[in-house]
Amino acid sequence: MSKVIQAVRGMNDLLPDVVEHWQRAEEISRDVLHAYGYREIRFPAVEKTELFARSIGRDTDIVEKEMYTFEDRNGDSLTLRPEGTAGCARAGIENGLLHNQIQRFWYAGAMFRHERPQKGRYRQFHQIGVEAFGMPGPDIDAELIFLTARLWNALAVDGLSLRINSLGTPESRALYRRELVRYLESRRADLDEDSRRRLDRNPIRILDSKNPAMREVINDVPSMMEHLDDASRKHFEQLCEYLDQADLRYDINPRLVRGLDYYTRTVFEWVTDRPGSQATVCAGGRYDGLVEMLGGKSTPAVGFALGMERLIELLVRKGGGVNDTKPQIYLAILGDLAVTQQGMKLAESLRDQGLRVACNCGGGSLKTQLKRADRSDARYALLLGEEESKRQSITIKNLRQGEDQVLIPQSAVVEHLKQRLA
Numbered sequence: 001m002s003k004v005i006q007a008v009r010g011m012n013d014l015l016p017d018v019v020e021h022w023q024r025a026e027e028i029s030r031d032v033l034h035a036y037g038y039r040e041i042r043f044p045a046v047e048k049t050e051l052f053a054r055s056i057g058r059d060t061d062i063v064e065k066e067m068y069t070f071e072d073r074n075g076d077s078l079t080l081r082p083e084g085t086a087g088c089a090r091a092g093i094e095n096g097l098l099h100n101q102i103q104r105f106w107y108a109g110a111m112f113r114h115e116r117p118q119k120g121r122y123r124q125f126h127q128i129g130v131e132a133f134g135m136p137g138p139d140i141d142a143e144l145i146f147l148t149a150r151l152w153n154a155l156a157v158d159g160l161s162l163r164i165n166s167l168g169t170p171e172s173r174a175l176y177r178r179e180l181v182r183y184l185e186s187r188r189a190d191l192d193e194d195s196r197r198r199l200d201r202n203p204i205r206i207l208d209s210k211n212p213a214m215r216e217v218i219n220d221v222p223s224m225m226e227h228l229d230d231a232s233r234k235h236f237e238q239l240c241e242y243l244d245q246a247d248l249r250y251d252i253n254p255r256l257v258r259g260l261d262y263y264t265r266t267v268f269e270w271v272t273d274r275p276g277s278q279a280t281v282c283a284g285g286r287y288d289g290l291v292e293m294l295g296g297k298s299t300p301a302v303g304f305a306l307g308m309e310r311l312i313e314l315l316v317r318k319g320g321g322v323n324d325t326k327p328q329i330y331l332a333i334l335g336d337l338a339v340t341q342q343g344m345k346l347a348e349s350l351r352d353q354g355l356r357v358a359c360n361c362g363g364g365s366l367k368t369q370l371k372r373a374d375r376s377d378a379r380y381a382l383l384l385g386e387e388e389s390k391r392q393s394i395t396i397k398n399l400r401q402g403e404d405q406v407l408i409p410q411s412a413v414v415e416h417l418k419q420r421l422a
Protein backbone atom coordinates (compact mmCIF):
# COMPACT_ATOMS: atom_id res chain seq x y z
CA MET A 1 0.00 0.00 0.00
CA SER A 2 1.25 3.51 -0.74
CA LYS A 3 1.98 5.84 2.12
CA VAL A 4 -0.93 8.14 3.02
CA ILE A 5 -0.27 11.75 2.04
CA GLN A 6 -1.13 14.08 4.87
CA ALA A 7 -2.28 17.69 4.85
CA VAL A 8 0.30 20.47 5.09
CA ARG A 9 1.06 21.36 8.72
CA GLY A 10 -1.14 24.20 9.96
CA MET A 11 -3.65 23.77 7.13
CA ASN A 12 -6.83 22.12 8.28
CA ASP A 13 -9.62 20.05 6.85
CA LEU A 14 -13.00 21.33 7.98
CA LEU A 15 -15.39 18.41 8.31
CA PRO A 16 -19.15 18.69 7.71
CA ASP A 17 -20.21 18.96 11.38
CA VAL A 18 -17.93 21.97 11.88
CA VAL A 19 -18.75 23.42 8.48
CA GLU A 20 -22.36 23.76 9.65
CA HIS A 21 -21.14 26.24 12.27
CA TRP A 22 -19.15 28.09 9.60
CA GLN A 23 -22.14 28.33 7.30
CA ARG A 24 -24.35 29.77 10.00
CA ALA A 25 -21.69 32.30 11.01
CA GLU A 26 -21.08 33.26 7.38
CA GLU A 27 -24.76 33.71 6.70
CA ILE A 28 -25.32 35.87 9.78
CA SER A 29 -22.21 37.91 8.99
CA ARG A 30 -23.39 38.49 5.44
CA ASP A 31 -26.76 39.73 6.68
CA VAL A 32 -25.13 42.13 9.13
CA LEU A 33 -22.69 43.42 6.47
CA HIS A 34 -25.50 43.99 4.02
CA ALA A 35 -27.51 45.77 6.70
CA TYR A 36 -24.74 48.42 6.73
CA GLY A 37 -24.50 48.67 2.94
CA TYR A 38 -21.24 46.74 2.47
CA ARG A 39 -20.92 44.82 -0.80
CA GLU A 40 -18.84 41.76 -1.45
CA ILE A 41 -15.66 41.98 -3.49
CA ARG A 42 -13.51 39.02 -4.56
CA PHE A 43 -9.86 39.27 -5.50
CA PRO A 44 -7.15 36.68 -6.15
CA ALA A 45 -5.49 34.58 -3.46
CA VAL A 46 -2.13 35.20 -5.16
CA GLU A 47 -0.62 38.63 -5.78
CA LYS A 48 2.76 40.04 -6.73
CA THR A 49 5.07 39.86 -3.70
CA GLU A 50 5.81 43.58 -4.03
CA LEU A 51 2.18 44.40 -3.16
CA PHE A 52 2.52 42.92 0.33
CA ALA A 53 6.08 44.11 0.88
CA ARG A 54 5.04 47.68 0.11
CA SER A 55 1.79 47.71 2.07
CA ILE A 56 2.31 45.50 5.12
CA GLY A 57 5.89 46.75 5.48
CA ARG A 58 9.25 45.10 4.81
CA ASP A 59 10.22 45.12 8.48
CA THR A 60 7.13 43.31 9.75
CA ASP A 61 7.12 39.68 10.87
CA ILE A 62 4.62 38.86 8.13
CA VAL A 63 6.81 40.08 5.28
CA GLU A 64 10.12 39.13 6.87
CA LYS A 65 9.34 35.56 7.73
CA GLU A 66 5.76 34.44 7.27
CA MET A 67 4.87 34.78 3.62
CA TYR A 68 4.45 31.90 1.20
CA THR A 69 6.48 33.38 -1.62
CA PHE A 70 7.49 31.56 -4.77
CA GLU A 71 8.64 32.16 -8.29
CA ASP A 72 6.15 31.18 -10.93
CA ARG A 73 7.18 29.67 -14.24
CA ASN A 74 7.88 33.11 -15.68
CA GLY A 75 10.25 33.95 -12.85
CA ASP A 76 7.83 36.46 -11.28
CA SER A 77 7.84 36.60 -7.49
CA LEU A 78 4.32 35.84 -6.26
CA THR A 79 2.87 35.42 -2.77
CA LEU A 80 -0.17 33.69 -1.30
CA ARG A 81 -2.09 36.51 0.35
CA PRO A 82 -1.29 36.77 4.07
CA GLU A 83 -4.21 39.21 4.51
CA GLY A 84 -6.88 40.93 2.42
CA THR A 85 -6.44 44.69 2.81
CA ALA A 86 -3.59 45.00 0.29
CA GLY A 87 -5.40 42.96 -2.39
CA CYS A 88 -8.65 44.82 -1.79
CA ALA A 89 -6.95 48.22 -2.13
CA ARG A 90 -5.09 47.04 -5.24
CA ALA A 91 -8.34 45.83 -6.81
CA GLY A 92 -10.06 49.12 -5.94
CA ILE A 93 -7.28 51.20 -7.52
CA GLU A 94 -6.93 49.01 -10.59
CA ASN A 95 -10.68 49.05 -11.29
CA GLY A 96 -11.02 52.80 -10.76
CA LEU A 97 -13.31 52.38 -7.74
CA LEU A 98 -11.56 54.56 -5.19
CA HIS A 99 -10.64 58.02 -6.44
CA ASN A 100 -13.20 60.57 -5.23
CA GLN A 101 -15.60 57.79 -4.37
CA ILE A 102 -17.01 56.18 -1.30
CA GLN A 103 -16.89 52.42 -1.18
CA ARG A 104 -17.88 49.85 1.41
CA PHE A 105 -16.49 46.41 0.62
CA TRP A 106 -16.37 43.07 2.38
CA TYR A 107 -14.60 39.86 1.46
CA ALA A 108 -14.15 36.38 2.84
CA GLY A 109 -11.49 33.83 2.14
CA ALA A 110 -8.38 31.91 3.02
CA MET A 111 -5.17 33.71 4.04
CA PHE A 112 -1.72 32.16 4.43
CA ARG A 113 1.00 32.84 6.96
CA HIS A 114 3.90 30.59 7.85
CA GLU A 115 3.49 31.00 11.61
CA ARG A 116 4.14 28.40 14.29
CA PRO A 117 0.85 26.46 14.36
CA GLN A 118 -1.04 26.22 17.64
CA LYS A 119 -4.67 26.38 18.71
CA GLY A 120 -6.19 29.41 17.00
CA ARG A 121 -3.11 30.04 14.88
CA TYR A 122 -2.81 28.28 11.56
CA ARG A 123 -0.89 28.57 8.32
CA GLN A 124 -4.06 28.62 6.26
CA PHE A 125 -6.81 30.50 8.06
CA HIS A 126 -9.90 32.40 7.01
CA GLN A 127 -10.96 35.97 7.44
CA ILE A 128 -14.05 37.99 6.83
CA GLY A 129 -12.70 41.43 6.07
CA VAL A 130 -14.28 44.82 5.64
CA GLU A 131 -12.73 47.88 3.98
CA ALA A 132 -14.33 51.33 3.77
CA PHE A 133 -12.74 53.83 1.38
CA GLY A 134 -13.15 57.57 0.93
CA MET A 135 -14.32 58.58 4.41
CA PRO A 136 -11.82 60.50 6.53
CA GLY A 137 -13.79 61.09 9.76
CA PRO A 138 -14.24 59.11 12.95
CA ASP A 139 -17.90 58.41 12.08
CA ILE A 140 -16.93 55.57 9.76
CA ASP A 141 -14.48 54.18 12.34
CA ALA A 142 -17.40 54.12 14.78
CA GLU A 143 -19.68 52.51 12.18
CA LEU A 144 -17.24 49.63 11.77
CA ILE A 145 -17.13 49.10 15.49
CA PHE A 146 -20.95 49.19 15.73
CA LEU A 147 -21.07 46.66 12.92
CA THR A 148 -18.77 44.27 14.77
CA ALA A 149 -20.74 44.70 18.01
CA ARG A 150 -23.96 43.93 16.14
CA LEU A 151 -22.33 40.86 14.68
CA TRP A 152 -21.32 39.46 18.11
CA ASN A 153 -24.87 40.07 19.21
CA ALA A 154 -26.40 38.34 16.21
CA LEU A 155 -24.06 35.38 16.66
CA ALA A 156 -24.66 35.35 20.43
CA VAL A 157 -20.95 35.36 21.25
CA ASP A 158 -20.11 36.95 24.53
CA GLY A 159 -16.94 37.63 26.46
CA LEU A 160 -15.42 39.86 23.79
CA SER A 161 -14.03 43.22 24.78
CA LEU A 162 -12.94 46.13 22.69
CA ARG A 163 -9.54 47.83 22.86
CA ILE A 164 -8.77 50.98 20.95
CA ASN A 165 -5.83 53.26 20.41
CA SER A 166 -4.61 55.92 18.02
CA LEU A 167 -1.28 55.64 16.20
CA GLY A 168 -1.46 59.21 14.89
CA THR A 169 -0.02 60.28 11.56
CA PRO A 170 3.27 59.08 10.08
CA GLU A 171 4.79 62.42 11.21
CA SER A 172 3.58 62.21 14.81
CA ARG A 173 4.62 58.58 14.88
CA ALA A 174 8.12 59.46 13.72
CA LEU A 175 8.40 61.89 16.65
CA TYR A 176 7.10 59.28 19.03
CA ARG A 177 9.45 56.68 17.59
CA ARG A 178 12.44 58.90 18.32
CA GLU A 179 11.26 59.36 21.89
CA LEU A 180 10.62 55.65 22.28
CA VAL A 181 14.03 54.66 20.94
CA ARG A 182 15.68 57.10 23.33
CA TYR A 183 13.87 55.44 26.25
CA LEU A 184 14.51 51.89 25.04
CA GLU A 185 18.20 52.61 24.47
CA SER A 186 18.39 53.66 28.11
CA ARG A 187 16.90 50.26 29.03
CA ARG A 188 18.90 48.24 26.50
CA ALA A 189 20.20 45.88 29.19
CA ASP A 190 16.63 44.85 30.05
CA LEU A 191 15.54 44.15 26.47
CA ASP A 192 15.15 40.60 25.22
CA GLU A 193 16.87 39.49 22.04
CA ASP A 194 13.83 40.02 19.87
CA SER A 195 13.33 43.56 21.10
CA ARG A 196 16.98 44.42 20.62
CA ARG A 197 16.68 43.27 17.05
CA ARG A 198 13.55 45.39 16.59
CA LEU A 199 15.06 48.47 18.17
CA ASP A 200 16.66 49.64 14.93
CA ARG A 201 14.11 48.49 12.41
CA ASN A 202 10.64 48.55 13.96
CA PRO A 203 10.83 49.76 17.58
CA ILE A 204 7.08 50.43 17.94
CA ARG A 205 6.43 46.70 17.57
CA ILE A 206 8.35 46.18 20.81
CA LEU A 207 5.21 47.44 22.59
CA ASP A 208 3.48 44.29 21.34
CA SER A 209 6.01 41.91 22.95
CA LYS A 210 4.35 38.96 24.65
CA ASN A 211 7.44 38.18 26.76
CA PRO A 212 6.51 38.63 30.46
CA ALA A 213 10.12 39.63 31.17
CA MET A 214 9.56 42.70 29.01
CA ARG A 215 6.43 43.82 30.84
CA GLU A 216 8.14 46.19 33.20
CA VAL A 217 10.14 47.90 30.43
CA ILE A 218 6.99 48.29 28.35
CA ASN A 219 4.92 49.62 31.23
CA ASP A 220 7.24 52.58 31.52
CA VAL A 221 7.45 53.56 27.85
CA PRO A 222 6.54 57.14 26.93
CA SER A 223 2.84 57.44 26.12
CA MET A 224 1.88 57.42 22.48
CA MET A 225 -1.26 59.42 23.28
CA GLU A 226 0.86 62.32 24.51
CA HIS A 227 2.65 62.48 21.18
CA LEU A 228 -0.43 62.62 18.99
CA ASP A 229 -0.86 65.57 16.65
CA ASP A 230 -3.92 67.73 17.32
CA ALA A 231 -6.02 66.44 14.40
CA SER A 232 -5.41 62.80 15.38
CA ARG A 233 -6.24 63.55 18.99
CA LYS A 234 -9.51 65.19 17.95
CA HIS A 235 -10.32 62.27 15.66
CA PHE A 236 -9.75 59.86 18.53
CA GLU A 237 -11.78 61.88 21.02
CA GLN A 238 -14.68 62.02 18.61
CA LEU A 239 -14.52 58.29 18.06
CA CYS A 240 -14.69 57.79 21.83
CA GLU A 241 -17.73 60.07 21.94
CA TYR A 242 -19.52 58.00 19.29
CA LEU A 243 -18.83 54.88 21.29
CA ASP A 244 -19.93 56.50 24.55
CA GLN A 245 -23.16 57.69 22.92
CA ALA A 246 -23.88 54.14 21.84
CA ASP A 247 -23.07 52.82 25.33
CA LEU A 248 -20.40 50.65 23.80
CA ARG A 249 -17.75 49.74 26.33
CA TYR A 250 -14.09 49.94 25.39
CA ASP A 251 -10.64 50.16 26.89
CA ILE A 252 -8.13 52.65 25.63
CA ASN A 253 -4.87 50.77 25.40
CA PRO A 254 -2.06 53.19 24.57
CA ARG A 255 0.27 50.26 23.88
CA LEU A 256 -1.99 48.66 21.30
CA VAL A 257 0.04 48.47 18.08
CA ARG A 258 -0.50 46.25 15.10
CA GLY A 259 1.62 43.81 13.16
CA LEU A 260 1.10 45.63 9.86
CA ASP A 261 2.75 48.96 9.07
CA TYR A 262 -0.01 50.62 7.07
CA TYR A 263 -2.09 51.83 10.03
CA THR A 264 -2.62 55.48 10.88
CA ARG A 265 -4.78 56.93 13.67
CA THR A 266 -7.48 54.54 14.90
CA VAL A 267 -6.60 50.92 15.64
CA PHE A 268 -8.86 48.47 17.45
CA GLU A 269 -9.11 44.85 18.51
CA TRP A 270 -11.80 42.62 19.93
CA VAL A 271 -10.29 40.14 22.35
CA THR A 272 -11.81 37.19 24.12
CA ASP A 273 -11.48 36.50 27.83
CA ARG A 274 -11.65 32.72 27.25
CA PRO A 275 -8.48 31.02 28.42
CA GLY A 276 -6.71 28.83 25.90
CA SER A 277 -7.87 30.80 22.90
CA GLN A 278 -5.76 33.04 20.74
CA ALA A 279 -7.13 36.22 22.20
CA THR A 280 -7.68 38.51 19.22
CA VAL A 281 -10.77 37.53 17.27
CA CYS A 282 -11.06 40.67 15.17
CA ALA A 283 -8.72 43.55 14.48
CA GLY A 284 -8.33 46.54 12.25
CA GLY A 285 -7.92 50.24 11.93
CA ARG A 286 -7.43 53.21 9.69
CA TYR A 287 -4.86 53.24 6.88
CA ASP A 288 -5.09 56.63 5.21
CA GLY A 289 -1.72 56.34 3.45
CA LEU A 290 -2.01 52.92 1.86
CA VAL A 291 -3.83 53.70 -1.37
CA GLU A 292 -1.27 56.35 -2.27
CA MET A 293 1.57 54.03 -1.29
CA LEU A 294 0.19 51.57 -3.83
CA GLY A 295 0.18 54.16 -6.60
CA GLY A 296 -3.43 55.36 -6.28
CA LYS A 297 -4.67 58.87 -5.48
CA SER A 298 -4.64 59.65 -1.77
CA THR A 299 -7.78 58.05 -0.27
CA PRO A 300 -8.69 57.70 3.39
CA ALA A 301 -9.60 54.17 4.41
CA VAL A 302 -10.43 52.04 7.41
CA GLY A 303 -11.24 48.38 7.88
CA PHE A 304 -10.92 45.24 9.94
CA ALA A 305 -10.76 41.49 9.59
CA LEU A 306 -12.13 38.81 11.84
CA GLY A 307 -10.45 35.46 12.20
CA MET A 308 -13.05 32.82 11.36
CA GLU A 309 -11.27 29.92 13.08
CA ARG A 310 -11.11 31.88 16.33
CA LEU A 311 -14.73 32.95 16.05
CA ILE A 312 -15.95 29.43 15.26
CA GLU A 313 -13.95 28.05 18.17
CA LEU A 314 -15.96 30.34 20.48
CA LEU A 315 -19.24 29.35 18.81
CA VAL A 316 -18.54 25.61 18.96
CA ARG A 317 -17.46 25.84 22.58
CA LYS A 318 -20.66 27.64 23.42
CA GLY A 319 -22.71 25.02 21.59
CA GLY A 320 -24.60 27.57 19.52
CA GLY A 321 -27.03 26.74 16.72
CA VAL A 322 -25.89 25.48 13.36
CA ASN A 323 -27.25 25.36 9.85
CA ASP A 324 -28.59 21.84 9.60
CA THR A 325 -27.50 20.47 6.24
CA LYS A 326 -28.13 16.80 6.98
CA PRO A 327 -30.77 14.93 4.98
CA GLN A 328 -34.19 14.82 6.61
CA ILE A 329 -35.20 11.72 4.73
CA TYR A 330 -33.41 8.58 3.60
CA LEU A 331 -35.08 6.68 0.79
CA ALA A 332 -34.37 2.95 0.84
CA ILE A 333 -35.10 1.18 -2.44
CA LEU A 334 -35.45 -2.59 -2.68
CA GLY A 335 -36.27 -3.91 -6.10
CA ASP A 336 -35.39 -4.11 -9.74
CA LEU A 337 -34.57 -1.32 -12.16
CA ALA A 338 -38.20 -0.19 -12.49
CA VAL A 339 -38.53 0.17 -8.70
CA THR A 340 -35.25 2.11 -8.53
CA GLN A 341 -36.44 4.41 -11.32
CA GLN A 342 -39.69 5.04 -9.47
CA GLY A 343 -37.73 5.71 -6.27
CA MET A 344 -35.36 8.19 -7.91
CA LYS A 345 -38.34 10.01 -9.38
CA LEU A 346 -40.07 10.15 -6.01
CA ALA A 347 -36.90 11.55 -4.41
CA GLU A 348 -36.75 14.30 -7.05
CA SER A 349 -40.38 15.24 -6.42
CA LEU A 350 -39.70 15.49 -2.66
CA ARG A 351 -36.70 17.76 -3.35
CA ASP A 352 -38.98 19.88 -5.55
CA GLN A 353 -40.94 20.47 -2.35
CA GLY A 354 -37.85 21.67 -0.51
CA LEU A 355 -37.11 18.51 1.45
CA ARG A 356 -33.54 17.22 1.90
CA VAL A 357 -33.49 13.64 0.67
CA ALA A 358 -30.63 11.14 0.51
CA CYS A 359 -31.49 8.35 -1.88
CA ASN A 360 -29.95 4.93 -1.39
CA CYS A 361 -27.63 4.21 -4.30
CA GLY A 362 -25.72 1.03 -4.85
CA GLY A 363 -28.34 -1.47 -3.64
CA GLY A 364 -27.98 -3.46 -0.42
CA SER A 365 -30.29 -5.46 1.83
CA LEU A 366 -33.02 -3.79 3.87
CA LYS A 367 -30.84 -4.11 6.95
CA THR A 368 -27.86 -2.48 5.21
CA GLN A 369 -29.98 0.33 3.84
CA LEU A 370 -31.56 1.02 7.23
CA LYS A 371 -28.11 1.13 8.77
CA ARG A 372 -27.08 3.72 6.18
CA ALA A 373 -30.30 5.63 6.88
CA ASP A 374 -29.48 5.70 10.57
CA ARG A 375 -25.93 6.89 9.92
CA SER A 376 -27.15 9.67 7.64
CA ASP A 377 -28.88 11.25 10.68
CA ALA A 378 -32.16 11.51 8.71
CA ARG A 379 -35.30 11.52 10.84
CA TYR A 380 -37.38 9.40 8.50
CA ALA A 381 -36.69 6.46 6.25
CA LEU A 382 -38.94 5.84 3.29
CA LEU A 383 -39.03 2.23 2.16
CA LEU A 384 -39.89 1.45 -1.42
CA GLY A 385 -40.06 -2.29 -2.20
CA GLU A 386 -41.66 -4.29 -5.00
CA GLU A 387 -45.03 -4.37 -3.21
CA GLU A 388 -45.12 -0.61 -2.46
CA SER A 389 -43.98 0.14 -5.99
CA LYS A 390 -46.78 -1.89 -7.52
CA ARG A 391 -49.40 -0.13 -5.40
CA GLN A 392 -47.86 3.36 -5.75
CA SER A 393 -47.49 3.48 -1.98
CA ILE A 394 -44.57 3.94 0.41
CA THR A 395 -43.66 2.87 3.95
CA ILE A 396 -42.56 5.58 6.35
CA LYS A 397 -40.43 4.75 9.37
CA ASN A 398 -39.43 7.19 12.06
CA LEU A 399 -35.75 6.50 12.73
CA ARG A 400 -35.51 8.55 15.90
CA GLN A 401 -38.67 7.72 17.84
CA GLY A 402 -40.50 4.46 18.35
CA GLU A 403 -43.54 5.35 16.20
CA ASP A 404 -45.13 2.51 14.26
CA GLN A 405 -44.22 2.54 10.62
CA VAL A 406 -47.07 3.43 8.28
CA LEU A 407 -47.93 2.64 4.71
CA ILE A 408 -49.40 5.55 2.76
CA PRO A 409 -50.05 6.42 -0.91
CA GLN A 410 -47.05 8.09 -2.58
CA SER A 411 -49.32 11.00 -3.46
CA ALA A 412 -49.72 11.77 0.26
CA VAL A 413 -46.08 11.50 1.26
CA VAL A 414 -45.17 15.19 0.96
CA GLU A 415 -48.04 16.32 3.14
CA HIS A 416 -47.33 13.57 5.65
CA LEU A 417 -43.63 14.41 5.96
CA LYS A 418 -44.07 18.16 5.99
CA GLN A 419 -46.44 17.90 8.93
CA ARG A 420 -44.02 15.74 10.86
CA LEU A 421 -40.89 17.72 10.03
CA ALA A 422 -42.46 21.11 10.75
Ligand code: HAM
Pocket residue numbers: 082083084085113115120121122123124125126127129130131259260280281282283284285286287302303304305306307308309310
Ligand atom coordinates in the same frame (compact mmCIF):
# COMPACT_ATOMS: atom_id res chain seq x y z
P1 HAM B 1 -4.51 40.88 11.42
O1 HAM B 1 -4.53 41.40 12.81
O2 HAM B 1 -3.19 40.43 10.91
O3 HAM B 1 -5.10 42.02 10.51
O4 HAM B 1 -5.53 39.69 11.28
C1 HAM B 1 -6.89 39.87 11.61
C2 HAM B 1 -7.40 38.65 12.34
O5 HAM B 1 -7.16 37.47 11.58
C3 HAM B 1 -6.71 38.38 13.66
O6 HAM B 1 -7.27 39.16 14.70
C4 HAM B 1 -7.01 36.91 13.88
O7 HAM B 1 -8.31 36.73 14.40
C5 HAM B 1 -6.96 36.38 12.47
N1 HAM B 1 -5.65 35.75 12.22
C6 HAM B 1 -4.49 36.35 11.89
N2 HAM B 1 -3.50 35.44 11.75
C7 HAM B 1 -4.04 34.24 11.99
C8 HAM B 1 -3.55 32.89 12.00
N3 HAM B 1 -2.28 32.61 11.69
N4 HAM B 1 -4.41 31.89 12.31
C9 HAM B 1 -5.70 32.15 12.61
N5 HAM B 1 -6.22 33.40 12.61
C10 HAM B 1 -5.42 34.43 12.31
C11 HAM B 1 -5.26 41.91 9.15
O8 HAM B 1 -5.13 40.89 8.54
C12 HAM B 1 -5.71 43.20 8.53
N6 HAM B 1 -5.79 43.00 7.08
C13 HAM B 1 -7.05 43.64 9.09
C14 HAM B 1 -7.55 44.91 8.47
C15 HAM B 1 -8.45 45.03 7.49
N7 HAM B 1 -7.14 46.12 8.79
C16 HAM B 1 -7.76 47.00 8.02
N8 HAM B 1 -8.56 46.35 7.22
